[in-house]
Amino acid sequence: MKEFDLIKRYFAQGGHTRKDVLLGIGDDCAVTKVPENQHLAITTDTLISGVHFLADAPARSVAYKAVAVNLSDLAAAGAEPAWISLSLSLPSYDQAWVDEFVKGLFELTEYYSVQLIGGDTVTGPLALTITAQGFVPPNTELRRSTAKPGDWIYVTGNLGDAGAGLDILQGKVEASGEDRDYLINRHYYPTPRVMAGTALRRTANACIDVSDGLVADLTHILNGSGCGATVHVDRLPVSSALFDTVGAQQAYRYALSAGDDYELVFTVNEEQRGNLETSLTNANVKATCIGQITGYAGQLDLRLYDARYELDDDAGYEHRFKHG
Amino acid sequence: MKEFDLIKRYFAQGGHTRKDVLLGIGDDCAVTKVPENQHLAITTDTLISGVHFLADAPARSVAYKAVAVNLSDLAAAGAEPAWISLSLSLPSYDQAWVDEFVKGLFELTEYYSVQLIGGDTVTGPLALTITAQGFVPPNTELRRSTAKPGDWIYVTGNLGDAGAGLDILQGKVEASGEDRDYLINRHYYPTPRVMAGTALRRTANACIDVSDGLVADLTHILNGSGCGATVHVDRLPVSSALFDTVGAQQAYRYALSAGDDYELVFTVNEEQRGNLETSLTNANVKATCIGQITGYAGQLDLRLYDARYELDDDAGYEHRFKHG
Incomplete structure (x- = not known):
């Protein structure tokens, strides 16, 4: 589907850019640099139409929520967000839908200075998977398994x-x-x-x-x-x-x-x-x-x-x- | 779907473990450490049933190929693979299928000392997205845009x-x-x-x-x-x-x-x-x-x-x- 090349172009041209991204969208891999004395926090979440969002949800919301859900996982670990990768599965190409999707995608990434560094666009049922990465100083990450009686x-x-x-x-x-x-x-x-x-x-x-x-x-x-x-x-x-x-x-x-x-x-x-x-x-x-x-x-x-x-x-x- | 908790357990218990994974499957994020003087290469690929693999492909092949495709992208960048995250969308639970899938998933990760560090398991059409990460020394990554006449x-x-x-x-x-x-x-x-x-x-x-x-x-x-x-x-x-x-x-x-x-x-x-x-x-x-x-x-x-x-x-x- 030639239109999918267009989507890739939107993704490659829009959004926030960071100095620690040495190679962004367009090659086999992105290449980034993690700051010294920081560990890397990584999370992946998938949203499927009709399962995790309403089939008629606005495109802007679909993208916004997918980013929010992943940044939320980083937040729960105490990590500062840095980069996201997006895999988008679309049944067909709809210019108006894609425009709104791109808008929703970049709202939170602009706000939190996060760069979209790559991903995949495929034909299939409407679904999207985001992997988000962020930084956390060594031994300060928040976990779910460390509550103590009296807390x-x-x-x-x-x-x-x-x-x-x-x-x-x-x-x-x-x-x-x-x-x-x-x-x-x-x-x-x-x-x-x-x-x-x-x-x-x-x-x-x-x-x-x-x-x-x-x-x-x-x-x-x-x-x-x-x-x-x-x-x-x-x-x-x-x-x-x-x-x-x-x-x-x-x-x-x-x-x-x-x-x-x-x-x-x-x-x-x-x-x-x-x-x-x-x-x-x-x-x-x-x-x-x-x-x-x-x-x-x-x-x-x-x-x-x-x-x-x-x-x-x-x-x-x-x-x-x-x-x- | 309670069975999905079982799958998560298979994923959490199997496969290679690495010392640079400080927190693996089971929390909101994985936490890892990138070696000093290495950059991080990141790639994401999605495989959808009927689009990227035959709907009746063996489960072992589905998982194996998804890992292979992502490690191949790292290889094309000259990166040494380290970690993968897996998002798996399954229409229903089939124990025999899952057993074979897990087998295929860990074949290449064992061979190349790659650790599965997290992901997501959701109900939906059969599809999977893997994000793979690896290391590459600064300024040595291979790109597609750097061929020269005469090469x-x-x-x-x-x-x-x-x-x-x-x-x-x-x-x-x-x-x-x-x-x-x-x-x-x-x-x-x-x-x-x-x-x-x-x-x-x-x-x-x-x-x-x-x-x-x-x-x-x-x-x-x-x-x-x-x-x-x-x-x-x-x-x-x-x-x-x-x-x-x-x-x-x-x-x-x-x-x-x-x-x-x-x-x-x-x-x-x-x-x-x-x-x-x-x-x-x-x-x-x-x-x-x-x-x-x-x-x-x-x-x-x-x-x-x-x-x-x-x-x-x-x-x-x-x-x-x-x-x-």
Whole structure:
């Protein structure tokens, strides 16, 4: 398909360029230089039409979200993003779609000074895979397996908005006006917490990003660390848009089990708590303390105003979108 | 899909492990260390069922070929392979298929001491994307844009076998016995020319791997370098299996326009020719001189025993498989 050469040209000509990219798009490989005294963090995520995004999602959102999801993984490791590679599978060529896609692709890369260094464009079902790479100083990367009993549990931003946005798009939830626009926007254009990730490097004990839902992702931390947790459902940060649209009870459910918010959940011990709050304030990141890590391995104790809270929804253990 | 957790476990437990991988599969990112005084070469290739491999291709071949294609890109840049990330999209879970896939995945990684450091497993049409990374000393990477008039043109191994193997599988060519097995095997299990790539670093001027066919890929070198070339069709290296199966004339056509051989085409000037042949002999790589780079930009002059040779096949300018 000759048009695919055109796409390659868009990719090669657009976007941010970096001095540490010695050879970019157009050869068999890209060649880059990792700074001295930095380790390399690498992540790969695939988004498939109808599985990870709505088949009629705007092209700009498809590209934007694929970049955001990968930068979010780097953020969860405390890495500073540097380069991405994109593999795009397209069933056919549509100029308007490609224009919007390219726009969405370069929004976050421009903002975070990330360079697209290569990839592949093939004929096939609509899907895209991005591999993102970033830098992290030796022995400062954040992991999910290093939470300790007694650690405070925090989450950045608000939870549940993206899941509600998806349900609005699918006609399962009614919403109107600004709230509707806001929630849909949080689904289509999630914010990777890049600044928060690097700010947490030397203070947080464990970290993960919320892709599958708070309960599911916090459980990854608990299983990896051999710990339990108490989470105060009434303290979960929810937006006024979500609260006003679905009410408190439903808002809590979204906050606990809806995915695709790409906020960071992290733990910090009492001693580092002050330093952490200072770093986050300096980075202009909102974070909310929602509970505490316990020594009861595998036990997640949800509390609503100190009463036991039952989550009658097991969807949180799978990717929310697949159930949406 | 819970079974997908099983696949992740296979991936995490199998294969070669390296000391420069500080954090492997299982967290948000892998963390690695690039050796001092080495640059990083990065490539991404996607293979889609029915587009890049037969829908009924053995699972072992699907995985093996995806790794080979990516290592071949690193080889064409002169890079030594180190790590791969795999994104696998599967329509459903089939234990026997997955077992074979994992076997094929780790064959080349074991052989070349490459570690699988992460990836993604998703539900979707059968497809896989691999990002491979390797090391190359500063300013020694091989490019396609640096051929010079007067350079000799070489190719490793034999050409055309993989394309004939595909045609045999599709019933377009008759073959039997050992020749049939050999040609099909070259289609399913191509050899990335890793040793050749590193051996060529300091002597070759330009290099590319033959994925789309000799004419198509040599044209990339010519366009990138602003040169032309004379190629002696009668000197193209073809296997006795191909020769015996389709005869000389058809063998030349396969050698010129069939893809998926993953041999390296490279150019070298007269002065470095002796050093190059010594390096290749030391690396136990067969390479054949097939012609010469000229100053006639964009002109590819094919010769058969010094007469002009017309290639009545424009398939060489697209990926052979799509037409096969």
